[in-house]
Amino acid sequence: MNRELSRRTLLATGMLAAAAAYLPRMAFAAEKTDVVVIGAGLAGLNAALLLAENGCRVTVLEAGRRIGGRVFTSTEIEGSPEHGASQIGRSYARVLDRCEALGVKLAQGSNIYDNYAISLDGQLIRPGQWENHPLNKTVGAERGVVPFALGSYYLAKTYPWNTMDGWASPEALANYDVSEADYLRRVGASSAAIDLVARGYGDGDLDAISALTLMQEMGRAKFEGKGVPTSAKQDRFQQASFLSYRILGGSSRLTDAMADALKGAVLTGKQVTAIDMTETGATVTCGDGSSYKADYVISALPFTALRKVAVTPALTGGQADAVKLMPYSGQNQVWLRVKAPYWEQDGIEGSMWTDGPVSMLRQSIAPDGSRDSAVAITSGVKGDALDRIPAKERGEYVLSELARMRPSTKGKLEVLGVFSWKLDPLIHGCRHGYHPGQMKAFRPTMAQPHARMHFAGEHTRLMEVGMESAMETGERAALEILDRI
Ligand SMILES: Cc1cc2nc3c(=O)[nH]c(=O)nc-3n(C[C@H](O)[C@H](O)[C@H](O)COP(=O)(O)OP(=O)(O)OC[C@H]3O[C@@H](n4cnc5c(N)ncnc54)[C@H](O)[C@@H]3O)c2cc1C
Known part of the structure; x- marks a missing residue:
């Protein structure tokens, strides 16, 4: 075993400069790795x-x-949209280093920074009209914050720690692991504001999500966002997209290049x-009957997948509960071709947040300024409801709902394809x-090593x-x- 890169060296160099120099040794299926x-x-x-770069023989299953x-x-939908990760933050050191080491080219991030129109109670509202609109029942400073940014507004304003990992302290776990609804009440959000945040998610979600997990993301965004203009008119994803990168040719270029660098492993x-x-x-067995022996195992599976794997000796306590019970939210995507600029007809922003069965219509503005595609994204319990509609009918249903909320889209959008992460x-x-x-x-305990498993x-x-967290x-x-070792 070659241990030329010590733990300290790995950390100090950010690991990746050495990537090209340490070629992995091939592992054969039946061979113990x-x-x-x-x-x-x-x-x-x-x-x-x-x-592998540190001399280990690895097999990836x-x-x-x-x-x-x-x-x-x-690879199925026209325009090769990203079903998953697309934005690479400026502080993603590991991702950026890997791209550089593997020759994966970056470009400026896609622009989802434009404002969103608001569809609320059947009315279409421009973001600039929101503050004084009769449907805006929020109070004080909340009034100037658009509905889809209200949750982030409160989390950013009240984030209580000076460090990115403050949320992981025993004090945070003891005091802040409450529902987002309870947290918003605690920090003084009005009931109208809480109702608007809940309407974006769909009924019930706000009581079912821990505020602390949102604060973890907010902490990172706050530190990453230093120096980036922020506004009460954008949600945190729009803010993050302002100065992000994307991978030329698509995000899969990075993971494909990483797999290629593992040379058959x-x-x-x-x-x-x-x-x-x-x-x-350890012996790892696959559904096709093959098995692979190794000294150690890394499970890089989401817990939704790991809970289907028989682990011996069995996991126990909080770790077993985490694998069994950790909730995963879905995201339903309907990819659309924009046949004509509907926003020119009604004079309202092309992207739209809604309190209806679709969470948002998001228009990506390509680097050349073109706006010929859009995606209807639906998360939480609303997304689960869309998932229950057969894939063949889902796109047309979403088009009809968009036309109901925004008549100018009628006949101007065409379904290119649908995708759902919950149904993956x-x-x-x-x-x-x-x-x-x-x-x-x-x-x-949930990420603690268990026997020979990490x-x-x-x-x-x-x-x-x-991506950087993965x-x-x-x-x-x-x-x-x-x-x-
Ligand atoms: C819609 C969406 C948008 C996103 N946008 C961004 C973004 O813009 N920027 C950003 O930084 N991040 C974004 N992310 C987050 C980012 O994509 C993830 O954090 C990251 O890709 C997760 O990687 P992972 O390795 O932890 O898990 P995964 O990528 O889920 O990898 C797990 C792997 O395990 C495999 N597997 C499952 N079961 C088994 C089994 N029994 N045996 C063997 N293999 C199995 C799966 O097929 C999968 O390949 C987004 C994610 C989604 C879903």
């Missing part, structure tokens, strides 16, 4: 690359035929069904979350969000194993 990594998303791929998990540039079509561990090693048969969701009280119950994946993040967790799991 040092580490089996399960899941070829960003977390699993980053863990595998770091281990991926259930799907496609590499990348929630990094997914569509990534095996697709390998759905893991069991992990058996003894004092001396391997991942079963878009992102992890916590119900109130679950962060306190799960966080202390945990990665965005749900085990500490300091980062999005990379962060892969790095942590790899370093844990390097420390044990």
Whole structure:
């Protein structure tokens, strides 16, 4: 085993300059390797690359035929839209370094910074009219904040810590792991403001999500956002997009390049069904009957997937509960061609937030300024309701709802394709979350090594969000194993 890169060196160099120099050794299916990594998303791929660069023999088992998990540039839908990650923040050091080391080219992020119109109670409102609109029942400073930015407005204003990981302290877990509705009441939001935030999510969601998990993201955005103009007219995703990057040719270029750099170590079509561990090693079994032996295992699976894998010895306590119970929200996407500029007909912003069955109509403005595609995005319980409509009918249903809320879109939009993360048969969701009280119950143990098994994946993040958090967790799991060898 080559341990030329010590843990300290890895951390100090940001790891990636050395990427090209340390070529992984090939692992053959039947051969015992040092580490089996399960899941070829960003977390699993980053863990595998770091281990390989440090001289370990690795095998990566991926259930799907496609590499990348929630990094997914569509090959089916015209225009190759991103079903998953697209925006790369300026502070994503690991992602940016990997892109550079692997020759993956970046461009300025797509522009979703434009304002959103508001469709509320059947009325179409320009964001500039909101403050004094009769439907605006919020009070004081809230009045100047558009409905879709209200949740972020309160979280940013009241974020109580000076550090990015303040949310992970025992004090935070004890006091802030309450529902977002309770938190908003605690910090003085009016009932009208809370109602508007809830209407964006769909009934019930606001009571079901821990405010602390939102504060983790807000903390990161606050530190990342230093120096970036922010406005009460944008939500945090719009703010983050202001100075972000995207990958030329699509985000999947990065995960494909990471898999290529592993030189045959990534095996697709390998759905893991069991992990058996003894004092001396682990055997990982796949649905096709094949099995792989290693000294250590990294599960880089979302807990929605891991809960279907038989683990021996079994997980216990808060860790077992986390795997079994952690909620994942979905995201329903209907991709649209814009046949004519409907916004010119009604003179209102092309993008739109709604309190109806579709969460938002988002227009991406291409780098050349063109606006010929859009996506209707629906999350939370509203997204779950759309998922129940058969895929063939879903697009037309969304078009009819958009036309009802915004007549100018009638006949000007055409469905290019639909996609739902909840219905993805391997991942079963878009992102992890916590119900109130679950962060306190799960966080202390859920990512702790169990026998010969280590945990990665965005749900085990500490300091980062999005793609960078997946990379962060892969790095942590790899370093844990390097420390044990
Ligand atoms: C709609 C959407 C938009 C997003 N936008 C952004 C953005 O703009 N910027 C940003 O930074 N982040 C964004 N993200 C977040 C980012 O995509 C994720 O944080 C990251 O890709 C998660 O990586 P992961 O490795 O943790 O998990 P995953 O990518 O989910 O990887 C898990 C892998 O495990 C595989 N698997 C499942 N079950 C098994 C099994 N039994 N055996 C073997 N393999 C299995 C899956 O097929 C998958 O490949 C977005 C995510 C979504 C869904």
